[in-house]
Amino acid sequence: MADEDPGWLVTAAAGGDQAAWHALVERFSGLIWAITRSYRLSRADAADVSQTTWLRLAEHIDKIENADRVGAWLATATRRECLQSIRAKARTVPIEDMTWFDADRDDDPTEAEVLRAESEREEEHRARLLWQAVGRLPTRCRQLIRILMAEPPPRYAEVAAALDLPVGSIGPTRARCLQRLRRELGECI
Amino acid sequence: MSDEPEDDELEHELRQLAARQDPVPPELVQAATEALSWRNIDAELAELVFDSLLNTDEATLVRSSPGRRLVSFQTPELTIDVEVTTTASGRDVMGQITPAQRATVEIRHRAGVVSTDADEQGSFRSAALQTGPMSLRVRPAAGDPRPPIVTDWLSI
Numbered sequence: 001m002a003d004e005d006p007g008w009l010v011t012a013a014a015g016g017d018q019a020a021w022h023a024l025v026e027r028f029s030g031l032i033w034a035i036t037r038s039y040r041l042s043r044a045d046a047a048d049v050s051q052t053t054w055l056r057l058a059e060h061i062d063k064i065e066n067a068d069r070v071g072a073w074l075a076t077a078t079r080r081e082c083l084q085s086i087r088a089k090a091r092t093v094p095i096e097d098m099t100w101f102d103a104d105r106d107d108d109p110t111e112a113e114v115l116r117a118e119s120e121r122e123e124e125h126r127a128r129l130l131w132q133a134v135g136r137l138p139t140r141c142r143q144l145i146r147i148l149m150a151e152p153p154p155r156y157a158e159v160a161a162a163l164d165l166p167v168g169s170i171g172p173t174r175a176r177c178l179q180r181l182r183r184e185l186g187e188c189i
Numbered sequence: 190m191s192d193e194p195e196d197d198e199l200e201h202e203l204r205q206l207a208a209r210q211d212p213v214p215p216e217l218v219q220a221a222t223e224a225l226s227w228r229n230i231d232a233e234l235a236e237l238v239f240d241s242l243l244n245t246d247e248a249t250l251v252r253s254s255p256g257r258r259l260v261s262f263q264t265p266e267l268t269i270d271v272e273v274t275t276t277a278s279g280r281d282v283m284g285q286i287t288p289a290q291r292a293t294v295e296i297r298h299r300a301g302v303v304s305t306d307a308d309e310q311g312s313f314r315s316a317a318l319q320t321g322p323m324s325l326r327v328r329p330a331a332g333d334p335r336p337p338i339v340t341d342w343l344s345i
Contacts, residue, residue, distance in 0.1 A: 033217065047214070083243070131206060174200075181199070
């Protein structure tokens with residue numbers, strides 16, 4: 001599904017097909033969110049950027065030259081809106097996107113729950129370390145990895161458009177940044 | 190460049206982590222779904238051709254200041270210059286249509302649509318708009334057969 005060409009969805013949505021539009025939203029809202037968060041926008045600013053980007057697509061949808069590449073079009077539009085948002089504020093929001101929210105815990109667990117909680121705590125410990133390690137990466141790596149975390153997985157052309165990098169550099173940079181992330185993890189385990 | 194399996198595993202783990210820790214807010218998906226209904230099929234699109242936030246050459250810096258943003262939209266026939274000012278109560282918008290003409294200007298933004306008139310000099314203004322996405326819809330004066338114009342969306 002994620003690898004399907006979205007070109008026909010664009011054509012259908014341009015003809016007023018609300019279901020096709022919704023499918024585009026399902027396919028790309030994760031990517032747009034990941035890009036706004038990779039630029040460390042607050043939730044409110046990220047919501048503005050996302051909504052503006054979708055409104056722009058709606059107005060441009062019958063004029064997009066290469067409908068199959070609508071994901072890259074959206075990624076480029078999102079990047080520009082993020083930069084405008086940052087410049088309008090002339091500041092970025094400090095690492096809010098990498099803070100950890102503790103899951104609610106029972107105050108008085110049963111024995112079985114204690115056993116389960118123990119393995120959950122280990123998982124959560126690993127997750128917390130991983131999340132914090134991503135937050136410590138150099139900017140370019142942190143941005144790339146946050147965008148790759150989008151669901152469904154973005155295409156490299158979309159990641160490249162989001163970061164204004166050549167598409168050929170995404171694969172090697174990903175490998176290097178994941179390596180770097182492993183080193184960060186290794187240092188704190 | 191072939192992907193290493195352990196890289197794919199780590200990426201998969203990261204994706205699951207993001208889905209738990211920083212998921213897409215549902216209201217954002219809702220707003221995106223509704224965006225198509227704002228489309229104007231009958232209108233001509235005036236594209237953003239200048240934004241003082243993106244064009245940071247010296248001439249622009251002289252004309253703009255913090256809290257004041259200049260943008261221009263263009264069709265082959267006309268230009269709409271807009272100045273957005275940040276105030277305590279939101280955003281004020283002052284605009285100029287060139288060539289000068291009377292028109293009805295509908296400012297579409299988060300709180301709905303605010304309608305104002307451009308005078309015979311093509312000037313219009315509106316105050317205390319909500320922050321967020323904004324687009325203008327310019328309808329020619331009565332009797333003018335030209336189609337309305339909508340501008341690109343802008344986050345103000």
